[in-house]
Amino acid sequence: MTHWRIRDFHSTDLDGILHLWESLKATNVEPVYALSEVMASCEKDHAVVAVMGDQVVGAAVGRAAHDQGWIVFLATLPEYRNRGIGTSLLAAVENRMAPHGLNKLSALMPESETRMDAFLDRGFVLKKNLRYFERTIPIQRQELEPLGLLGGRILARDLWENVAGMRREKELLERRLVLPLAESDLADEYGVVPPRAVVLFGPPGTGKTTFAKAIASRLEWPFVEVFPSRLASDPKGLAGALRETFLEIAELEHAVVFIDEVEEIASQRAGDPPSPLQGVTNELLKIIPAFREQPGRLLVCATNFIRALDSAFLRHGRFDYVIPIGLPDREAREAMWRRFIPEAVVGDVDIALLVERTEGFSPADIEFAARSASQRALEKAVYDDGGTGHADAGIFGAGERRGPSTQDYLDAVGDTRTTVSEDVYREFLDDIDVLGRV
Structure with a gap:
């Protein structure tokens, strides 16, 4: 009789993990962790598989965080259950995580799961009267490094609520910007194209920057502020540095990109021959259409002097809305x-x-x-x-x-x-x- 054995996970086992996942779904068991999370943990954390010849018949995936460990995935094919494979898989993955000095190992199982013997055999205790809460964080770990290089930030979640008063402006921004961006699938059903770029204009000190940050907070997207004055010192020149910055922003999954006092780089073009600043304006006018093609991003430009902006800058097709931010009532x-x-x-x-x-x-x-x-x-x-x-x-x-x-x-x-x-x-x-x- 052929026996199964346990070994470390290899990248070539991903198809076997997928097959195990599908076998669970076929028995109406909804795994707690998403398939993408399980696959990522297989590659980055701790995973072992049970194999019969070349076939993956079971797997256990664990993740360690400080002194706490979690079982992310445990499954065996239906025809190989009740053979002690699950218990052995748990023991093996626990051994792989032992160097982290864990003092607790926990597992979350779907309510419909009835096969608990593997956990009980390994000394796990079923906890009563617990509820599981989950919230999706929109910022992915792989985005943090490029975000940091851009000087971007993850803002506090309560900035929107903390904008005192300004009810009319908040309602307008909520309806025109936040709603179609946060509910993009629903917007698509109604034929609404989510905005990609907006201008906020108004007198100094009326809160345009505050609103830009609040929008990022409300969407839970990274906030990236572009400072033309800082880019001007780049060896590539302001136009080249601006182009490079937006190419780096394109690597992010989501972003609210903010340019304050945009009139400094998008003022009315005039004169012959063209000035260096006109070259920057031309570059920005080319950047915006390319930026608009990327979903999950919003460009917010703010100005105190909207009359100073180049007429081509404000035309339809570049900015979805030109929104006034006035004095508080x-x-x-x-x-x-x-x-x-x-x-x-x-x-x-x-x-x-x-x-x-x-x-x-x-x-x-x-x-x-x-x-x-x-x-x-x-x-x-x-x-x-x-x-x-x-x-x-x-x-x-x-x-x-x-x-x-x-x-x-x-x-x-x-x-x-x-x-x-x-x-x-x-x-x-x-x-x-x-x-x-x-």
């Missing part, structure tokens, strides 16, 4: 003030008055005024004590409230020079009618 200003005022004193501050006094303020202006009021209140509490300057808890009386007052905020608001003048804002409103595209 009353609701947005209230949300911002509530975010910046310390929780301990927010109930004592006349927020409605601050909202009224900060009409025409940008988000950056409001944040500056709030931070300034807090600093002033702190200095007043510490140093307005006869000049001793003792910054210790003893300067506060028992039960005395600490934190800025309404007057502190009003003083700071009065001393804050607004970023956006009335003339600039009127021009912005005109630009919405002439150049906006939502």
Whole structure:
């Protein structure tokens, strides 16, 4: 009688792993880990196979993380079960992971799996009252190195929720950008082509960069900011460095690519002979159509001076939307003030008055005024004590409230020079009618 034997996994065994996977599915057992994960662990982690002659009749795949080990896959062909192969496979893969100094080895099995003897024979204990939670992380490990070379980042997941106020802008960006990109299959059913490139325009300090980052956070895509000023020092020149950067971005699975103050490299072309800057604009105009052909990417360009952009840059076919980001309305200003005022004193501050006094303020202006009021209140509490300057808890009386007052905020608001003048804002409103595209 021919006997089975156990050996280390070889790359030529992938077809055998696939056959084992399919045999599980045929018995209505849905493996916990996806086939791609199992295949990747076979190559990168720890895997053993049971063979009968040249045929793979069983396999066990394990993954070690610090002192915790996981059984990613365990299967034998139906006709070879109940022969002790599973128990031997578990023992073998555990031996391969032993050098990691594991103090716990765990396995997740589908609820429909009834063949538990191999685990029980190896001393595993079935845990009761446990639930398995899973969340897919869109960033793959192999992307981290090229992302790092590009200076890209994985942003915190809550940036979108933390954008205070600006409800109209958030709703517009959610509907036009996030929805078709996050739900691309659904968008395809409705014939919606997900956007590939957008321009955000508006006065300085209105939060265009914040929104670009929030979009990346909302999509859970890497955020890559392209700095033309840094690329200008490249030996290949700005145009060549820009081309090379976008070729490297093409290696990423997903990305939100952000260019701030894009008017610096896409301004109106004029003059004869062409200037070096016109060559950069020409290069960018060639890059965008190629970028648009790659799914899973979004180019966000921001500008304070949309009238300065070259007319060819904004035309249909390059940018899907040209979206205005204006000054916050009353609701947005209230949300911002509530975010910046310390929780301990927010109930004592006349927020409605601050909202009224900060009409025409940008988000950056409001944040500056709030931070300034807090600093002033702190200095007043510490140093307005006869000049001793003792910054210790003893300067506060028992039960005395600490934190800025309404007057502190009003003083700071009065001393804050607004970023956006009335003339600039009127021009912005005109630009919405002439150049906006939502």
